Amino acid sequence: MSAASQPKKAAQRQPAEVVFRDELEKLAAMDLGPVPPGWQLSPRAVEKFVLGDDSLGIERKFVADRAMVVRIIISLCTSRGCLLVGEPGTAKSWLSELLTAAISGNSTLALQGGAITQVRQLLYGWNEAVLAAKGPCLEALVPSPLMRGMMEGRLVRFEEIARCPQALQDALLSVLSDRVLVVPEISGDDGVILAREGFNLVATSNSLDAGVHQMSAALKRRMDFEEIRPIKSLSDEIGVVLREVRKANDRAGISVDLDAEVIEFLVTMFHELRNGQTMDGRSTDRLAGAALSTAEAVSVAHAASLNAWYYGGGSMTVEQLMHHIIGSALKDHPDDRRRLKHYFETAIAQREGEVWAQVWALRSLIH
Known part of the structure; x- marks a missing residue:
């Protein structure tokens, strides 16, 4: 042709x-x-x-x-x-x-x-x-x-x-x-x-x-x-990520079920690591090599959506999202791996709920 x-x-x-x-x-x-x-x-x-x-x-x-x-x-x-x-x-x-x-x-x-x-x-x-x-x-x-x-x-x-x-x-x-x-x-x-x-x-x-x-x-x-500062409100940021991921998925011609609780985990994690403070006011490590911005959260969630569409059953899972989060968060600063592990041990380990339990169970991915 x-x-x-x-x-x-x-x-x-x-x-x-x-x-x-x-x-x-x-x-x-x-x-x-x-x-x-x-x-x-x-x-x-x-x-x-x-x-x-x-x-x-x-x-x-x-x-x-x-x-x-x-x-x-x-x-x-x-x-x-x-x-x-x-x-x-x-x-x-x-x-x-x-x-x-x-x-x-x-x-x-x-x-x-x-x-x-x-x-x-x-x-x-x-x-x-x-x-x-x-x-x-x-x-x-x-x-x-x-x-x-x-x-x-x-x-x-x-x-x-x-x-x-x-x-x-x-x-x-x-x-x-x-x-x-x-x-x-x-x-x-x-x-x-x-x-x-x-x-x-x-x-x-x-x-x-x-x-x-x-x-x-x-x-x-x-x-x-x-x-121009990062979005302060967690709920506003979650809304932006959900809206923009749906748009990105539509442009890619895919239809993936987005679990609001899974997106909330992603945005909360990025929000806390970006600000160096958990949602309840406790200090935590900031990652030196990653921006972890709202735009980055959209990119990660869209990549996980593509993973779910082409390799899964059309529903995004916590494990798929975790693989792409690690790829985004851990770049060229070796100490960031230690900081991310510390965040899991001090913040995520204490969270209640099924999604957070799944996230904690996948901590071994940060090797």
Whole structure:
């Protein structure tokens, strides 16, 4: 069978503006609030899209304090960019995708800081064939996502900005301050790209990567900082994991029975090991080599679901989940194995209930 005759495969993951198109259209149709220049929705509608509204049938997509989300939305109304800082797995990238989908209707204009090593990757490059034929001109220009955002008046996502070398970070200064990008190779007004209404930058940075490339004071002054913290409420976190695992399973085309008590064990374990404290307030060891975030819990539960679908009877078991938890929790820090064993002996051994008894019986897997 030729490549042309093969059936087109479905996308593994659709951007937020595609997944939630119906919700965005519903919010736009009933949006009575003032809309900032260049935005698709009003700030209040953007907030409802992110945090949900049961009365309108809008799903809650991010768990956070409302005041923090409002601050982020308002900061994007200004001429300053916004930097979301936090531990790995706290859904900073997901929040930036939701915001750009609601505000600009396009969340795909994105830069990856660790992949940017040259100015052309950050700002613009050239189509060599057109350049050779016509010389420097707009037709020969290949805009980066950042330049496209300026030209189209859209939000741009800058993932892991601290992984980008400082010299390249500073190339953002004139863009964020003056809202202008000069292409010196093109003479006249065509070489001056002015940002259109609606353009801004929402960046993310893992707090554990702070030492990769220090951000300059000049760039910091041009961005509002917001710390994205792990979900505080255990019940909220369990709800997020259940919802996201069901979605991941649906995308994978599998139907697995999710036992709420088994998911509760997973989330409780991650919650306690991440915070270094059990739910009843006793201190416990934190693992040094694993984030054990909500996003990681979703990945582990989805992997266990796939295990149950392809190798089991379609129902997730504690043993299947334990195998994937160990693979996630024990990485490249040898002492974490000792810490995990200590957690089992001091916390799990004392828990009552059938699920916790099954977990304790599987402690030998931590060998």
